[in-house]
Amino acid sequence: MNVLIIGSGGREHALAWKVAQSPRLTKLYIAPGNPGTSSCGENVLVDVSNHESVIHFCKEKKIDLVIVGPEIPLADGLVDSLSDANIRCFGPSQAAAEIEASKVFSKNFMARNQIPTARYVTFSDFEEAVDHIHKIDYPVVIKASGLAAGKGVILPETLEESISALEAMLVKNEFASAGTEVVIEEKLIGQEVSLMAFSDGEHCVTMIPAQDHKQLLDGDQGPNTGGMGTYAPAPVLTNELLKEAIEKVLQPTIDGMRREGRKFIGVLYAGLMLTKDGIRVLEFNCRFGDPETQVVLPLLETDLMEILEACVDGKLKDINIKWKDVAAVCVVLASKGYPEKAENGKLVTFKELPKDLFCFHAGTKFDGDKIVTSGGRVFGLTALGNDIANAVENVYSNINKVSFDGMQYRKDIAQKALQGAK
DSSP, rough: OOOEEEOOSHHHHHHHHTTTHHHHHHHHEEEOOTTTTTTTTOOOOOOOOOHHHHHHHHHHHHHHEEEEHHHHHHTHHHHHHHHHHTTTSOOOOOHHHHHHHHHHHHHHHHHHTOBOOOOEEEOOHHHHHHHHHOOOOSEEEEEESSOOTTTTEESSSHHHHHHHHHHHHTTTTTGGGGGEEEEEEEESSSSSEEEEEEEEESSEOOOOOOOEEEEEETTTTEEEEOSSSSEEEETSSOOOHHHHHIIIIHHHHHHHHHHHHHTEEEEEEEEEEETTEEEEEEEEEEETTTTOOOOOHGGGOOOOOOOOHHTTOOOGSSSSBBBBEEEEEEEEEEOTTTTTTTOOOOBBBEOOOOOOOOEEEEEEEEETTTEOOOOSSSEEEEEEEHHHHHHHHHHHHGGGGGOOOOBOOSSSSTHHHHHHOO
């Protein structure tokens, strides 16, 4: 099979790395890819925002399957355009991708389908939103409704911070079109878990649950980021809770989307909060998580291509997906200044990594024959281990084998799992 992966981040490097292992693969292209993906296949300069260009490339190279990594091309309807051109594609349609592209749609969808989530109100008017903030007596989370690269969620601690966040979105337009509508929802207390599932539009099969670390600094301090590290499996999501998540969240979402004419084919990502009152959905994403993919795919034993084809062909129930009985921990290596204003162009040096360690490129580019930083999150360093403690030891004991000026990272990834095990 000839395969095209759309995207250029750490998630796409992990996807390319896994697809490259498939015996079904003939040729792999990544558009535009990054220096890491170039070792898995051929990076190609195709304007992914120009659907006709992508279609032309697919026909020219006889692409058998397109895998869309990021949310923006999904929200822009790339899957629809490819499907109309009879090109097989793994990923949801534009209508199905709205479950991530619009938090207002997502919350209203959950309300319609009795999917457990935090109580919420949506606004597009600043004064009305401020009036609501003054009336309520519980802590809130304020979310830009549209796509904001993981940075559209504000956790205000005071009334003044709440008003400031609303002003940034609804008045100052700091989040552009993503912030023209906002969701004000009750802040939930508990541990957060990322649960991804493959879906063929009828059925869903969960992946190994992971736990992300959103805040920049140790101890969950500092500003929100796109994710500073993750680990899997997340023991806090017990088998009993996993069953509850499938029955009350994932399958009802797949069924509800299909009923509403938004058949969901691809990866449904549920960000879950485990509260004292049960599971609640924080958000849905319409694609593989980043950096969750960097710990989940190394644990996958079944050929990824077999799974993706089954989803596209509506035959997910016919395959048995197997996972390795080990653990994985990913630490994100970020640029100085991230997440506000990352420094770029720093030379990266590498030392050889042991075989159970993988360095997934997220924000790098070639400068001649050298690799330099070109983003906030630069690498995801993922280690395998017999258990989480072993994987943590493996990743942190090797972290100095990748270095660049100003590198920052959290030193407490997976500590919640280790403390829970004591």
